[in-house]
Amino acid sequence: MFNREFYVNFAHTFGHVDKNFHVDAFIDDVTRDMDTLSLNGRLRNTSLVLKRHLPEDYKRAIAILYAAAPSLPTGYTALVLPDYVALYGKQHFDLSMEALQYFTTLGSAEFAIREFLKTDLIKTLDVMHKWADDSNVHVRRLASEGSRPRLPWSFKLAEIIKQPTLTQGILEKLNADEALYVRKSVANHLNDHAKDNASYMLNLVNSWDKTNKHTSWIIKHAIRSLIKRGDKDALKIFGFEHETSVKLHSLTTDKTSLQLGDSLHFNFGLGSESKQAQKLVVDYAIHYVKASGSRTKKVYKLKEVTLAPGQTLQFNKKQQFQDLTTRKHYAGAHLLEILVNGKVMGCIEFELRA
Template identity: 70%
Template sequence: MDPLKEMFNKEFYRHFAKAFGEADRNFNTGAFVKDVTRDMEGLSLNGRLRNTSVVLHKHLPEDFQKAITIIYKAAPSLQTGYTALVLPDFVALYGKADFDLSMEALKHFTQLGSSEFAIREFLKTDLSKTLKVMNKWAEDKNPHVRRLASEGSRPRLPWSFKLDEIIKKPTLTQPILEKLNADNELYVRKSVANHLNDHSKDNTAYMLQLVKAWDKNHQHTAWIIKHAIRTLIKKGDKDALMIFGFGEDVKVKLQKFSIDKTALRLGETLQFSFRLASESDAPQKLVIDYAVHYAKSSGALSKKVFKLKEVTLQPGETIDVSKKQLFQDLTTRKHYAGKHLLEIIVNGKMMGSKGFSLEV
């Protein structure tokens, strides 16, 4: 059972119904709780969220403007966070015929949870009109609203559908990114970096050209660029490496590379260490990563790159590095028995590898 879906449990719905009952004396709290919980046991987290929106619609006035007025009144008494996504979800489902009112509602409700998924329904329906509003949101004083401008228009937002028109024409979101490329809120900067990282997967040259024109001397902008190009750095992309002076032709030697075991069980930790020795007569900026090639169910290997550190290695200097890697199943990764591979990577270049086996 997915424990996260228990955010939408009977206690939550009783509190939810009470807030709406206080906002509208005609709201039948008992009937709502009965309807919304009737078949909820078999629903997933997102299934419960959507079901809440649908059942809420049945218990509110048919007229969208009247329904939204009640939701505004109830909202201050509701929990913030993931369950608050019900409010923008309601707007996405039932507000398309009243664009202006829906935009104001999404702007308001994103401050309680997030409207990033809901706004995409409007982008899908009328991309140009919706982006025009989001471009204004990028200048809003509230960081949640500014983040919505970037996050909602991401080409490949996780757990949502792709925005194919933006993938085909990435310049459509450039005005938003330009306005946020030195934002003072980390919450916003993370979204901008992830938005750019999305672009790097489909429009690498465009993304790199865009960030090269930005002021890397500004600490916030530099942070965004570094996180935006992280996928390209891990792949050893020459142009991405050069943005921060990480040369492609590194002159270092891998020494004393060792792993503490060649066979381990699921739940155990693999410890590895190595030394990098400079073979250059000039300082070198290095980004040091490692990769684990995980065995798949088919027996093939799947590569995952992890960051280690960034250093400047002086002529003749050495640096010792050690790391522990835990092997246990996660919601995002299931492990399979078989041969695995560990690689050391410097500036995108594979310096050495060692094999080991995993028992599950």
């Protein structure tokens, strides 16, 4: 994304809005060691080089960023704009907050805002509470995403982990948001809380209106990790049974040995041994072999069902084994488990060959 073509267009955009911006000098400067830098390294380097080519005065520099922004590509490369604010705007709080509110609509300011949370948590959260009422979906999403306790690719917000109520007002304003983009963020924010403050999170969502379809969607996604672990209080929120009377029938796989790129097909039945209907979450887990030879467990959602008294349901699933950016596979004995409401009902081993 941050290649020479991008920087040529980027520089000419700034040259168009600021006659004192030296286009060729900027291009030479920003691309000099480009090949040695990672994606995020190039993003940060762009901000650092911009500082050398924009006016020293922060207010004048921000005015140029505002003028250039509408002509720049949106998406990940637009994170340069809030990154500049995070690096150089801490002494100009109000101006920087206004800039992040605008620049987040072009990419996202979720990482930049955390630098201000780290410097002055309460003052920044006060602004973010107001953003939760904003008419722009990107700004509302920033209120939730930027204040997540454990945002991926960023540092933890230890004070919010210690005192989760600090972001409660933001989440309650957004707990029925019509935008899926916002709802996903709220659910992930709550799921972060579940890792450190599960009781607090469950009490909070249990007080919300679950009859609202948007709120219900958020809660289900927020408690997904606890459901997979069979947490009694999480299961109770949507009426899933903690103690089940279910028997696993005939767990089979189409092969006991496969190669990278193959798919594993597996089948099983679940039979009721209860005189009452049972509301179940059926999942499966793969215990993947790590580089060290040990195994790590990954739980996948399969289906939510209501099992009638005496009923047996059949399940069929295909799992592909292919290297991804988020997972590299290693040869060895893997394990497949079937889970019902977080409890292991049975397992079967299979081999992944080199």
